[in-house]
Amino acid sequence: MDVDAMSKPGCYHNADDQLQQRQKLQQQQKQAEDVGYDDGNGQSSWVAYLETERNRQFDPVDDAFMCIFRDLLRSHAVDAARDAARAIDGAFARGWLPQRSMLKHAGDEGLADFVHLVYNLIFELAPLLRHDSAQHVRLFELLVELRRLPPRSFKLNSNEYIPYVNDPDFFDVLHEETRNCYQEGPHPRRHLTADDSEDTNSAAFRxxxxxxxxxxxxxxxxxxxxxxxxxxxxxxxxxxxxxxxxxxxxxxxxxxxxxxxxxxxxxxxxxxxxxxxxxxxxxxxxxxxxxxxxxxxxxxxxxxxxxxxxxxxxxxxxxxxxxxxxxxxxxxxxxxxxxxxxxxxxxxxxxxxxxxx
Known part of the structure; x- marks a missing residue:
């Protein structure tokens, strides 16, 4: 018997059987492991999100750039996150910036805008990936690898920043996405403390x-x-x-x-x-x-x-x-x-x- 189970007052003698039953139930609850939520059309939600971003009519995102994230989340390679970070770094000058005439000569502002976009994608993908999936780990590893890129700097409001290391957009986007994730849909912030709501057991709330x-x-x-x-x-x-x-x-x-x-x-x-x-x-x-x-x-x-x-x-x-x-x-x-x-x-x-x- 597990030593922690032994330390519990009133523990059961059939703890091993209970553990097996718990693991079986847990496995049943994770049938969609490593693929994200299904959107009802047989497509995981993170795939649908990336497709939506590709097809947006305003400020369209380059297909190759979105494919970096798609390939990262589908990859099982050990260096997938490192390769994705390098590809994102290269996509700024080679693909993303030249397509945007208004930013082509903006210098530091163009880089700051690009970093903001990367953060948006990361923090909007994070809620769509199961917490116990390898994809969730890879997305976090991408953030770590972006911080390890050869440093380049940009200036905003007379302050100099290093992208992904100390730039202000990280906390700005994180704060915004935290608020959105906590308050969207059936408003978990309210219902997490409400006991009499009819929709706290709905599929949307779950x-x-x-x-x-x-x-x-x-x-x-x-x-x-x-x-x-x-x-x-x-x-x-x-x-x-x-x-x-x-x-x-x-x-x-x-x-x-x-x-x-x-x-x-x-x-x-x-x-x-x-x-x-x-x-x-x-x-x-x-x-x-x-x-x-x-x-x-x-x-x-x-x-x-x-x-x-x-x-x-x-x-x-x-x-x-x-x-x-x-x-x-x-x-x-x-x-x-x-x-x-x-x-x-x-x-x-x-x-x-x-x-x-």
Whole structure:
């Protein structure tokens, strides 16, 4: 039996059988794995999105440029993301810019406009790709590889930026897409806390919840990679999503809403737990141990106490919700992964669990 299962009070002796049943149900729920959502016509939604972008009547996008994204998401090559990043970089001068006479001589503005387009495509594709798919990983790897390109710079408002590294469009587009993804369709922001809505179990609402889970995992990967750093920008901060998913009682009655809220919180801790641990515990601990003034050390001690208390609370809530939250099997699995991550990052808070690991 898994050591974490043994550590749970009132655990069942047939945990292995339960795990197999849970995995079977989870597999049934993921029949469309690695292809995205079906749009009803046998076509995955990300394919439909790229086709729509190709055929837009205003500001048309070059076919070759859109094919870079299509080929990336269909590829299984190890270097697919790196090759796509290089192709995107080359497409700016060779294909995209010459077709736009108004931008051909715009210099820096043309490059800034192109970078904005790339971000739009990435962040609009992220909700359409299943959070557990290889395609979702490849799209994130593309963002990483774009940051590794040989640097070129552009100026906006007398400030110099490096595309994909420190340009302002990243946070602007991320903020806009976060708002769109969270509020489109049947408005998950309202229904994730509403228990009496008739459409919280509709297919449209379920799909919107799935899109929010997908998009949130993409942001969690950005947090873990240091691309989206909580202390450097006020847009799209994920900490409130953990609080909403783990600390809010009662959870919505609607199964899709309940699964969505908790799944988002679990993903942030499982994927980017080290970043939250650093902010809540490591940084105040470091300040407290430094040769600082008495007042600074006192403030750090208070921050450390609060951080450790919240870390312990999150671990307890992850365990409680896994056992008694009435969640779908795949969410329970995610909670268990997140709890193991939380315990491993600060084992001194969980001596009993650490001994059983």
């Amino acid at each position: 799909q919107q919840c799935e899109a929010w889970v997908n998009f949130s995992l993409f942001k969690a990967r950005c947090v873990e990679a240091g691309i989206l750093h909580q202390r450097t920008n006020a847009h799209g901060l994920p900490a409130d999503q953990i609080v909403e998913g783990l600390e809010t009682d009662p959870l919505p009655v609607s199964q899709p809403a309940r699964d969505c809220k908790v799944m988002v919180a679990a993903q942030y801790l499982a994927v980017a737990g080290a970043r939250f641990h650093e902010r809540l515990i490591l940084v105040p601990r470091r300040v407290f141990n430094d040769n600082a003034s008495t007042n600074v050390k006192a403030a750090a001690a208070i921050a450390l106490h609060r951080g450790r208390a919240r870390w312990s609370l999150w671990a307890a809530r992850l365990e409680f919700l896994a056992q008694r939250g009435g969640l779908s099997p795949y969410v329970v699995d995610a909670l268990e992964v997140a709890r193991r991550r939380v315990v491993a990052l600060e084992p001194v808070l969980f001596p009993g669990m650490a001994m059983r690991r």
